[in-house]
Amino acid sequence: MQSQDLSNYRKSYEKHELLEDNCPEEPIELFRDWFLVADESETVDEANAMTISTIGLDGFPKNRVVLLKKYTYEGFVFYTNYNSEKGKAIAENNNVCLSFFWAGLERQIIIKGKVEKIAENLSDGYFESRPDGSKIGAWASNQSEVVSSRKELDNRLKQLEKEFENKEILRPKHWGGFMVKPISFEFWQGRPNRMHDRIRYTLNEDFSWKMDRLAP
Ligand SMILES: Cc1cc2nc3c(=O)[nH]c(=O)nc-3n(C[C@H](O)[C@H](O)[C@H](O)COP(=O)(O)O)c2cc1C
Numbered sequence: 001m002q003s004q005d006l007s008n009y010r011k012s013y014e015k016h017e018l019l020e021d022n023c024p025e026e027p028i029e030l031f032r033d034w035f036l037v038a039d040e041s042e043t044v045d046e047a048n049a050m051t052i053s054t055i056g057l058d059g060f061p062k063n064r065v066v067l068l069k070k071y072t073y074e075g076f077v078f079y080t081n082y083n084s085e086k087g088k089a090i091a092e093n094n095n096v097c098l099s100f101f102w103a104g105l106e107r108q109i110i111i112k113g114k115v116e117k118i119a120e121n122l123s124d125g126y127f128e129s130r131p132d133g134s135k136i137g138a139w140a141s142n143q144s145e146v147v148s149s150r151k152e153l154d155n156r157l158k159q160l161e162k163e164f165e166n167k168e169i170l171r172p173k174h175w176g177g178f179m180v181k182p183i184s185f186e187f188w189q190g191r192p193n194r195m196h197d198r199i200r201y202t203l204n205e206d207f208s209w210k211m212d213r214l215a216p
Helices: 027-040 085-092 120-129 132-140 150-163
Strands: 049-055 061-067 076-081 095-102 107-117 175-189 197-203 209-213
Touching: 027 095, 027 107, 027 175, 049 076, 049 085, 061 076, 061 085, 076 085, 120 175, 132 150
Parallel strands: none
Antiparallel strands: 049 061, 049 095, 076 175, 095 107, 107 175, 175 197, 197 209
8 A cells, every 4th residue: 555645634723722811720620511503513523522542551551532421620531341451451550531522613632540440339239220232341341351253252242132131230240441540631622823731730639630731
């Protein structure tokens, strides 16, 4: 394949600005404002899709997308398989980074934090709310393990569908929620001439937030 030159891909960001006057003391409130705009925007599909990066057991960072299921002043919750590659990485090192990129709004948010498993009863509650197909899927997939073929997966699903027929499907212990408790937030708003707005909040020891503008 010939080299593919993308050097002419260039866009001027002109839709919004982010000024200190519009930044609340609590960054989660700015997150909420931006999230609500993204959620309403026709330019954004799955506003709650976020990238989470972990430091893997092999020493490399790895990013992948998961769905944000809840956010509060305390943190950001997503659900996954605790035995997956990310689950194992987190067990070893719980420093993670979340990011959202809403291209249509020319906005990015980057959140660093410490991640912890949520209480079992909260995972039970969320699992219970899922459709049966997703519940069985959680049992059927040893997330991140090598499988021999698509057929193996399909057969495993069929077998479990039979086993669970007319039975209550309880949460597998290896599946549940994690909460990312933020230590910093960075809000990026694209601006013309690459002079973007970047506002970073850093958590102080007394749990207040320090706000800084960063050079683009
Ligand atoms: C839009 C989207 C949403 C996803 N949501 C989740 C999710 O909520 N939980 C999850 O475990 N994986 C989710 N995935 C799959 C992950 O990106 C990833 O493939 C999986 O978690 C295994 O990652 P790991 O092997 O690094 O642990 C999603 C993928 C996409 C593209």
